[in-house]
Amino acid sequence: MPLQIISRMLMFSIAFFSEETVDYQKQVRHVLQDRCISCHGALRQEGGLRLDTAAAAIKGGDSGAAIQPGKAAESAMLDRIAAKDLSVRMPPEGEPLKPEEISAIRLWIEQGANAPADEVPESDPREHWAFRTPVRPTVPVAQNPEWAVNPIDGFVAAMHQEKGVTAQPAADRYTWLRRVTVDLTGLPPTYSELDAFLNDQSPDAWETIVDRLLASPQYGERWGRHWMDIWRYSDWWGLGAEVRNSQKHIWHWRDWIIESHNADKPYDQMLREMLAADELYPNDLQTLRASGFLARQYFKFNRTSWLDETVEHVSKSMLGLTFNCAKCHDHKYDPFSQREYYQVRAIFEPYQIRTDAVVGEMDFEKNGIPRAFDCNLDAPTYVHRRGDDRNPDLENPVTAKVPAFLELDEFSVSPVSLPAEAWQTGLRAHVLDTLVKTSEKRIQDARLALEAAVGKLEEAEKRALQKPDDAETTDVEPQVLVQDNFAAEIPDRWEQRGGKWSYANQKLLQSQTGTARAALRLKQQPPADFQATLHYTPTGGDIWKSVGIRFDGIGDDGDEVMIYLSSYAGGPKSQVSFRDKGNAAYPGEGAEARPVNLNEPHELTIRVRGNLINVIVDAKPSVAYRLPVERRPGNLELIAFDATAEFLSFTLSTLPASQAMTDAPGKPADSAVPVDQAQLLVSLAEKNVAAAEAELPSLHARAKAQRAQVENPGQPSTVDLIATAVKAERTVVALQAEASAVQAELSVLQATHEKKGEAESMLAAARTKADETRKAIEAPGDSFSALIGALKTAENNLETEESRRKPFPSSSTGRRTALAKWMTDPRHPLPARVAVNHLWARHFGRGLVPTVFDFGRKGTPPSHPELLDWLAVEFVESGWSMKHMHRLIVLSQTYRMTSSIANAAPQNVTSDADNRYYWRRNPIRMEAQVVRDSLLSLAGELDLTLVGASIPVAEETSRRRSLYFVHSHNEHQKFLSIFDDASVLECYRRAESIVPQQALALENSPLARQMAEKITDRIESAQQQSSSTASDDRDFIRQAFVTVLAAEPSELELAASLDGLEQFTQIALSTGNTDAQKRGRANFV
Structure with missing residues (x-):
């Protein structure tokens, strides 16, 4: 029997026996919208066919009707979607339709291809809501005027009424203060700040708090980190010293972001500076830092990938559009073509990266400002057929332009003539001064x-x-100054300065782990030049397991020089380190990778002459290093850092002038x-x-x-x-x-x-x-070496050092200036909407448009479109002030609501379980930086120093704020990574997870344990200063709640906490802890 007859019989039997009627909206239209409309809808009509309504499908296109109601076997569309031949099958890209989807469409056709009579075709894509300039709507009048304290509340209240939900009451003062303080500064409120707010009964108490927080330097760090997420901040990474992605010293851009936020620099100005500072402010080094946004996109090995990412993330972060979806073909949903994608790429085609010298430093490895500049002014741009850069359309180059559907006026590009100092950088005054x-x-x-x-x-x-008999012999042998075999304590010799030291079995034992340094200070000051030998056995530690000798020590935490051996499992080594003017350094040339095995004796000998240090480990030369800083007299200590150890003996001697030393790097420096x-x-x-x-x-x-x-x-x-x-x-x-x-x-x-x-x-x-x-010298010639104030970044592996030092072009194309002016035109429908949506999302946990990087037709429509437009217009008319928008948001009743669902109206939960209409404030998890910074802040340990070079990940004991750690594909701070740190590839929204490792990190990490102990000390100190006693557990728990959570405990919480604290204390007692109460309290905290 012919296959066609069998097929028709099967279809007849399905239609005859099926009792189920196909749901057109759910089973058919949904599939057509997802898989077919991009080529057969309002945006484009391949073959003259539209499939956005059933009527259009029946009408058909150039080849006739796509479907025949009641006749599935005669419907051309069914033949195409079920075809096995890939050259015929529809859709042509992606996976074929699923069998159940094809069956549903087939049955729908057999049942008559019924659809709602009022089915509306897709509207013109150019009329999409996000592509129209926002107009300030009228603020709705709320039914409860006392609830709607500002325009935001008017729009939210109107939506409450429309959707039948009821607003939750306001959060208490404790909760609001903690919420707004963390939101605006990334830090918890202090006890005194909470107390002052609770006692401030003035009507503008809330405004006073918000103004103080917005004026705080920590505001710039908090919101700078948010925008660093959105703008894809990443420190450089590569292989060894080779930069492959981003740029060295990109932290200058980070500092610009922080400073711009603190200064409330208008957002439109920030966009102009990031896109075109080199053309608009060519000699302003402070402003040029902004073009680090473009420097961060650098990728050494593939120029196409570099520019693809530039186009993608400029469009996503600033316009909320997915231009990248048009790289290989016309965009499936939004009205711009593949050619228009390459027209946008042409705007960036000429740009490259260079590093400009900063005042006082001409070594570009040490410092410099990475920034963009137009280098290859005549570089052509071609459409890559099907997105393949190996197959460009060389006959039809494209010109720089923005997509036509967003063009406000004719996109006009004017070349920019640059001042001499911008391209002959050696002419800058500070370059000559530094040289x-x-x-x-x-x-x-x-x-x-x-x-x-x-x-x-x-x-x-x-x-x-001299005759042989006259030779000096007085300084041939070293003079022993200290010799201690640690058989017994000698109080007049040593002073304990942290750690747990004890004498046992003819040894000195150090049993404290963690990152609080254990130190044994010699009461005798060593000579300037000396030799010291330490015999010891490392026995354990949590991570670093470092033991060594500290000298030239100024106080406990001041300048110092330290030589230590580390048994760190990730890389044991010997290391010379130093601290100068508060800045710690661990130079690579002062280190040697070498085994330092636990439970084996080791001998560490150091010889110091002037600034030269020789390190000998187990009788073998290890490191020769010259200190780059001036030495100053100071104390000498034996130290252990996160290490338990047995100290066996120590000898301190003078260093004879005849003692040969090895100079760095490895040259003999014998004085004779x-x-x-x-x-x-x-x-x-x-x-x-x-x-x-x-x-x-x-x-x-x-x-x-x-x-x-x-x-x-x-x-x-x-x-x-x-x-x-x-x-x-x-x-x-x-x-x-x-x-x-x-x-x-x-x-x-x-x-x-x-x-x-x-x-x-x-x-x-x-x-x-x-x-x-x-x-x-006297020969004729006119060639000399020009002074260089900038160094070009290699475009690829083939570029020579000589070409990187050539003078730069004396003009720039002006393309990025034209882009920046177009993007910041108040008439532009997207940048203001996208920016305020990001602000809203970071305050409420979700944007008014949830797809924060896609405002196109594929994105999710706004939950409150009028509110979004009102905010966008307000943003522009306020002078693009982000602080103004923050103030509006956090002072709204919408923001002030409790996040609790307790006593919520039943219809709230049933009709809006996801809180899309903001009947309560969404609870938001603290992200990685807030977790770590809060621990340090609560413990009184947070270093609030603003800006500066990125902190190496190895310096994890740094007390600086978390956003200053190196953050790259190769390196990231491990504690932060556990708590959903930002991805360096893109992070328009922070991921939120709840995993066991987070609880373990807060319970067992050295940072958490140490900070808990210090928080406990601070709470007990506060108890002693108040009328209560430090031994009162109920008061301790209450103080802990208020200090850490900014909340008073309920009676239920208090009872549970008392029980938990008792258990913690008993555990500490059972392990022999000498201060079980403090240990229990620290574990509770």
């Missing part, structure tokens, strides 16, 4: 080195004249040198002084010539300045070559027999080069 100061320091160092060399020569000559070598050292130092002294006039001469080339090209005076600069620079080169020749001569004297021939060859080459550079 001059560096040169002066080099001269000073060279002169000091000459004095030292002369002293060595005098010593060598003195030794050469032969006369011939000492003479060459003096000659070398003299040459270095001459070269350093010649560098200063060279800098000034080159700076003058460089400016003359820009301002007076070709003039006789310019020619003379160039000649002077050339000669001055060549003189420096010649003197440096002479110094190199002397160094090569010294190497010959120091070379071993096997290396002598190689050293002599190098000496000959060095002398030849010195001769050539001397002769070149």
Whole structure:
């Protein structure tokens, strides 16, 4: 029997025997909307066919009717959706329709293709609500005027009435203060702030709180972190020192975000600066930090991926549109084409990244401002067929433009002529100033080195004249100053400064773990130059397991130098670290990866001479390091950091002048040198002084010539300045070559027999080069090295260092300026709506438009469209002030409502369980940064220092706010990652999770334990200052609730807490804790 007949019989039997009528809206229209409308709807009609209504499907397109009511077998649409041939099957992209979906459509057709008579076709996509300029609507009059304290409440109350829900009452003062303080600053309120608010009965008490919080510097950090999420902030990452994504020193952009929020910089101005600061403010280094937004998009290995991400995240974060969906084909839902996607890409096509020098630093590895600039001004843009960059349409280049449906006026691009200092960056005054100061320091160092060399020569000559019997012997052996085998305590020798120390079995034991440092301070101050040896056995610890010697210590937490061995499982090592002016450093060149096994004895020896430190571990050289900071007299301590250990012996001795030291990086620096070598050292130092002294006039001469080339090209005076600069620079080169020749001569004297021939060859080459550079001084030429104040980031792996240092273009395309002006035009329908929706979402846990990055036709419509438009217009008319919008939101009754569902009207829960219409305030989980910062703040440990370089993840004991930690694909703070930290790829909304690891981190992490102990101490101290006693557990629990949660405990909570506290105390007693009450209270906290 033919297959077609069987198929028709099956369809007949299905229609005949089925008693179920297909629900068109749920089973058919839903499928057509999801899978077919993008090509057969109002936006486009492939083959002249529309499928957005049943009537349109019956009418058909160029090939006739798509469906025949009652005749599924004769319906062309059914044949196409059920086809096995991929060239015929519809839809052409993605997975085929599911069998049950096809069956439902087939049955619907057989049942007559019935649909509602009033079915409305899709409206013109260009008339989509989000694509129309918002107009301020009239604020509805609330039925309860006392509830609607500001316009926000009027709109929300109107929706309550329409949807039949009832607003919950206001939260109590405790709850509101904690809510608004955390919302605006990311920190909990202090006890005194709570007390002041509770006692402030003035009618403007709430406004006073909000104004204080918005004026706080912590506001900028809190809301800066929110926008860092939205704008995809990420520190650089790559492989080793190679930057592959984002940029080094991108933290300057983060600081700009924080400072802009604190200054209430208008949002439209922030957008203009992020997109086009280099064209609008080309010489303003503070403003140029804003273009870190574009620098963050950098990706070294694929320019297409780089620009794809730029287009995608500019459109999502600033416009709430998914331009990226049109990379391979016309957008399926919104009215812009694939070609228009590449027109937007063309706006960014010329831009690259460079790092501009900051005042006082010319080493771009150490600091600098990463920023955008237009580099390749004529770079073409082509449509990539099907999104494949290997298949561009080279015959039809595209021009920079915005999508036509959003064009307000003709998109006009005007090239920007840049001031000289913006492209000849060496002309910036601070560049020459910094180079001059560096040169002066080099001269000073060279002169000091000459004095030292002369002293060595005098010593060598003195030794050469001495008879063997006259040789000094007084300083050959070290003088022992301290020797302790820790068999018993010697109170006059050591002072305990933290930790748990005890003597047992001829050993000194340290048994405290955690990140509070354990220290044993020597009461005798060591000499400036000394040798110290510590024998010890590490026995445990939580993480770091570090033991070592601290010297030059100023107080307990001041400047210091510390050498330690770490048994950290993730990378045991020896390490030289130091703290200078409060800044801790753990230099890589001061570390050596090496095994430091637990329960095995180790010997740590350090030799200190001036700024030179030698570290010897288990009788083997480990590290030679020169401190880059000035030493100051201070105390010496034996330290343990998160380590238990047995201390076996310690010896402190003088360091004889005859003791050979290894200089960093690995060159012998023995003070006893032969006369011939000492003479060459003096000659070398003299040459270095001459070269350093010649560098200063060279800098000034080159700076003058460089400016003359820009301002007076070709003039006789310019020619003379160039000649002077050339000669001055060549003189420096010649003197440096002479110094190199002397160094090569010294190497010959120091070379071993096997290396002598190689050293002599190098000496000959060095002398030849010195001769050539001397002769070149007077040779004709007009080429000199321009001063450089910026360094271009490599576009790819092939770009040379030389090309990265070339002068930059003297003009910019102006494309990004045109984009920024278009985007911040008050008539633009999207940026203000998108921004206020983000503000609302971070205050209420969900945006008025839940799809915060998609305001297009595929996105979720707003729950309160009139409120959204009112907020958008208010935002623009307030001067784009974010602080103004925050004030409106947090002072609304909508924001003040309780989040509890207790005593809620039954219809609230049944008709709006998701709280879409805001009959209560959504509960919002504290995100990662708030969790950590709150712990530190409550413990009185939070360092409120604003801005600055990112903190390495390894410095997890830092007390700075969490947003300052390095945050990248390669590195992130582990504690933060447990609590839903921001993704570096995109984070338009924070994910929220509840997982066991979070509870474990709050219970067992060193940070949580330490802060709980300090919070407990603060509560007990407050008890002692009040009328209660510290031993009163009920009062302690009440104080803990108020301090940590800003809430009074209920009687039920109080009873449960008393029971829990008793259990914690009993557990502490059972483990032999000497202060069980405090341990129990800390565990309770």
